[in-house]
Amino acid sequence: MDFVGPEETGWVGALREAAERQRAELDLALPGWPVYGLADSVESGWLAGWSRRDGEVVSVQIGYGLRTDETWSLVETQVRTGESPQSLDWLLASMFAENGRDYPVPGVLPAPRADGLPDAPRARPVDVTVDTAPVSALVQRVDEYVAWRLVLPDVVVTVTGRGVVTLPGLVRLTDLGSYAARRTRVALAAMRGTGRPGPEPLTGPDHDRPLWAHHGLLEMTMACRAEHAARMAQNRPTGPLPADWGVRWEAAIRRQRQLRDQETADARDAVTAMVGQVGDLQESAAWWERDGLRRRAIDEIVWVTASGEPNVSSVDAQRAWADDRRIGLDAWQRWADRHDGG
Structure with missing residues (x-):
């Protein structure tokens, strides 16, 4: 044929x-x-x-x-x-x-x-x-x-x-x-x-929760990373990506463009760095399992990514991570030590 x-x-x-x-x-x-x-x-x-x-x-x-x-x-x-x-x-x-x-x-x-x-x-x-x-x-x-x-x-x-x-x-x-x-x-x-029409763009509560797309993307990627680590520990292959993998990435990049008035390439780079930093902390930071610290770190990373404002306590750690992953993880540890229990 x-x-x-x-x-x-x-x-x-x-x-x-x-x-x-x-x-x-x-x-x-x-x-x-x-x-x-x-x-x-x-x-x-x-x-x-x-x-x-x-x-x-x-x-x-x-x-x-x-x-x-x-x-x-x-x-x-x-x-x-x-x-x-x-x-x-x-x-x-x-x-x-x-x-x-x-x-x-x-x-x-x-x-x-x-x-x-x-x-x-x-x-x-x-x-x-x-x-x-x-x-x-x-x-x-x-x-x-x-x-x-x-x-x-x-x-x-x-x-x-x-x-x-x-x-x-x-x-x-x-x-x-x-x-x-x-x-x-x-x-x-x-x-x-596989040439079927693609899924409709993902939309959300832009006015009530303007950072919904960033948080939704991180929830998905963190869950995938956790599943991947669990499977690797048992020498098991990973499954297919979630069905909404592509639309969640697209939604976060679209919202990043809107919130920061960025070009698509710059928005994609910013969102990719956000996912990479959160994934690195999830994999390497011992304090990540503490719910309060984890939620605060995610909120602050999303805020700096989406707003560009340096008015959060972890901004120095985030900048350090962007320059050097190892130095950044050490800076994040110092941040966690200051805020543990706070």
């Missing part, structure tokens, strides 16, 4: 140019180790991604279908001297997270290991056909998601997918050119599939 129509201008042309540059980059340094794909789908696979370390390709991903399809697969080949792979549990959990679902396996998930493959306590052994020969592998299935992993002399191959009943077998690829050529078409199909 040809996804290119008469509207192919602007972003479509830019996308094609970027894809061609990526293809040329990969063609210049194809890996010297084997790359695998599905044996029965050599005409439909596409180059889904790759990664480099110290300028050398260390992994290649071949995709079959889109993540929005009921059935899709991804074959990742990693050179054994590269990064340690994520565990099968983590890969399955990431597929659940992409769809906003909790992975139904409690506790901390196995972490990557520097000296070998991560543990796979819930996987079972299975044979996989590789270039017509059976090879021992591991498979783990949870609900409609599945992950296979096998170790070959030079590489580790991991196949993940949704709605896949059996693995048809793997074959060593002799050319990546056709897979790279299909990358652009698949990217266009994915973008067309």
Whole structure:
């Protein structure tokens, strides 16, 4: 199916140019180790991604279908001297997270290991056909998601997918050119599939609560940061961003422009710095857990951001943080010591 129509201008042309540059980059340094794909789908696979370390390709991903399809697969080949792979549990959990679902396996998930493959306590052994020969592998299935992993002399191959009943077998690829050529078409199909009208701009009580957009954005980003830290502590992937992520950022930037009469770029920089400073305190300041200090710090950061007025007690700490994060955190600690219990 040809996804290119008469509207192919602007972003479509830019996308094609970027894809061609990526293809040329990969063609210049194809890996010297084997790359695998599905044996029965050599005409439909596409180059889904790759990664480099110290300028050398260390992994290649071949995709079959889109993540929005009921059935899709991804074959990742990693050179054994590269990064340690994520565990099968983590890969399955990431597929659940992409769809906003909790992975139904409690506790901390196995972490990557520097000296070998991560543990796979819930996987079972299975044979996989590789270039017509059976090879021992591991498979783990949870609900409609599945992950296979096998170790070959030079590489580790991991196949993940949704709605896949059996693995048809793997074959060593002799050319990546056709897979790279299909990358652009698949990217266009994915973008067309998400080309729905955007959400309406977020509005709020400008007169009664003029700083509502700034506070709403911070509430969202602080909640996301807390969830991210909790997931990281258990080696779990993070889920998708909140549905109103974009509109809350846009609302805060719009209000910043209105309140300070700033250009869009300056308003965006101010709001970004506000979020960064609050996030830094949330992550690094021991006093942040004290409700009174936390609320006061947020109120003062929002006030200085939105008004430009330096008439709050933390203005020196805020200026110090803008110049140097470490010095700023120390200044914020001195501010907290002065106001603790006040």
